[in-house]
Each structure stands twice: as structure tokens, then as C-alpha cells.
Amino acid sequence: MMNQSFVTEFILLGLSQNPKVEKVLFVLFLFIYLATIGGNMIIVVTIVCSPTLFGIPMYFFLSFLSFLDACISSVITPKMIIDFFFERKIISFECCMTQLFVSHFFAGAEVIVLASMAYDRYVAICKPLHYSSIMNRRVCGILVGVAWAGGFLHSIIQMIFTLQLPFCGPNVMDHIICDLFPLLKLACTDTHIFVILVFANSGSICIIIFSLLLVSYGVILFSLRSHSSEGRHKALSTCGSHITVVLLFFVPCILIYARNTSALSFEKNVLIFSEVLTPLLNPIVYTFRNKEMKNSIRKMWRRLFNISGNH
Numbered sequence: 001m002m003n004q005s006f007v008t009e010f011i012l013l014g015l016s017q018n019p020k021v022e023k024v025l026f027v028l029f030l031f032i033y034l035a036t037i038g039g040n041m042i043i044v045v046t047i048v049c050s051p052t053l054f055g056i057p058m059y060f061f062l063s064f065l066s067f068l069d070a071c072i073s074s075v076i077t078p079k080m081i082i083d084f085f086f087e088r089k090i091i092s093f094e095c096c097m098t099q100l101f102v103s104h105f106f107a108g109a110e111v112i113v114l115a116s117m118a119y120d121r122y123v124a125i126c127k128p129l130h131y132s133s134i135m136n137r138r139v140c141g142i143l144v145g146v147a148w149a150g151g152f153l154h155s156i157i158q159m160i161f162t163l164q165l166p167f168c169g170p171n172v173m174d175h176i177i178c179d180l181f182p183l184l185k186l187a188c189t190d191t192h193i194f195v196i197l198v199f200a201n202s203g204s205i206c207i208i209i210f211s212l213l214l215v216s217y218g219v220i221l222f223s224l225r226s227h228s229s230e231g232r233h234k235a236l237s238t239c240g241s242h243i244t245v246v247l248l249f250f251v252p253c254i255l256i257y258a259r260n261t262s263a264l265s266f267e268k269n270v271l272i273f274s275e276v277l278t279p280l281l282n283p284i285v286y287t288f289r290n291k292e293m294k295n296s297i298r299k300m301w302r303r304l305f306n307i308s309g310n311h
Helices: 019-048 057-083 093-126 128-134 137-162 180-186 192-226 229-257 267-288 291-310
Strands: 009-012 089-092
Touching (some): 019 057, 019 291, 057 093, 057 137, 057 267, 089 093, 093 137, 093 180, 093 229, 137 180, 137 192, 192 229, 267 291
Antiparallel strands (some): 009 089
């Protein structure tokens, strides 16, 4: 049962209280948000509209990852952009809980998608003869279903113990969004047990899955010794992109959630990197050295220009 809370809204301190700085930040974050949505949706549309790419598990998961990145950015960034116009940055209790639930839902799903992509690369490189039978459409569909279910389970567990917290006094949050540790600092109760629950549900998941991914990529890189130089170069290029994205996602996740509540003074900066910049960097990382993606994007744009030209 939910504890009684007298707080109906929270005041976010944001990144700056200087109006001139906030105008600059508004332009910067608006550009980042538009570039993030544009970049990720170009990848989604390119893969979905290209039958050859959509039928390949690696690109199927990449389109799902890009969709999740666009969703995560849309949960966090628009509210932050709008807040730059206001001296008092207010978020209602209900909106705060919704933001917390949705952001962790998509982030939880992304963890499983990244693990699925690592598994896909492991099968492709270490068991190439069985790849088509192991990574078939049914398996890919199941993994996507597991990602949605895992994200929901992770987020609902988070919400169950967050809603037990009583908020009866301070409502000023030194943060840019509603997140677990800033909320714990405002609760009118002893939160030591809740800190342990946050670590168990978020911190430990980040550490365990990150460790498993590093081990799996270690196995993949070790097995590449038997491949030809051309095959090794192609596999390293693909795995390099995956490893970069994994590091961009999991290192901030571990810094934020696998710690004591007061151990990180620059949490806002880390969260901006993970929730705002990482979704922007992911499409760049995956397309910069990927010839198939770049060629497919060019073909898609040519088709669009030809259609508009004909009209």
C-alpha cells in the first residue's frame, strides 16, 4: 500500500539558474534532440523499408535499438528543453512517477536488446554454419518480446518500492529529471533499505550484464584468430561498434546506480551523457563505418527524391 505523501509537486533546479546560460542550453539541447530523433528514425525507416536489411537479425535489433533510443530521448529531453524557459522548473508528483517509470522501462528493454545483439554476433562469428537456424525470425521475435517484458518488470519493481516512500517536506530536487537517488534524498524516512533495492534492481543488473557482455566479446575476439584477415577485419568493425555502444550505455549506468546515494557529485552530468548524448551517438557509431547502412540510406534518399521529383 502507498504511504501518505503531502508533496504534490517537485521543483527541479536544472542545469543552471542563469537566464543567459539557459538560452544557450535551450538551443544546444534542442539541436541535440532533433538530431537524435532524426538520426535514429533514419536508421529505423532505412532498415524497415529495406527487405534485405530487415531480414538480417543484426539490423533487425539495430532498428529496435534506434527506436528505443528515440523513445528514451523523448522521455527526458523535451521536458528539460521546456524548463529552460521557466525560472521555477516544476514537475507534478504524477508526472514525476510517470517519467521515472517510462525512462526505466525503455532503458531496461535496451539492456536486453544490447545483450541480444552481443549474442547475435557470438553466433555469427563462433557458429557461422548454424547461424541461420539459431538466429531465425522466431528467436528474434522472442528476444524482442523478452526485452519489452524485461523492461516492464524492471520498471514496475522500481515503481513498487518508490511509491512506498513518504514525501512530506522538502520538494526541491537538485536534478534535471525525476530519478531514484534524488527522490530518495527527499523521502521522510530512513532510505538505507531502498538504496539496497536500487542497487539490486538497477546497479547489479548493469554490472552483471556488462560483465557478461565483456566476456562474450572476449570470446568472440579470441575466436577471430582462425578467421581470414578480411573476415577478421569485418567482424572487428562490427564488434567495435557494438562494444562502443555497450560502453556508452553501461559505464554511466554503473556510475549512477551501483553506488552510495552521496558518492557522486556530478550525477547530473553523467545522466545527461547517458540519457541525452548516448542516444545521439549510437546512430553515428553504427553508421559511420557500416557500408551496408550507408548504402541503404543513400538508396532510400534517392528513392524519396525520385518520387518527389516525379510528382
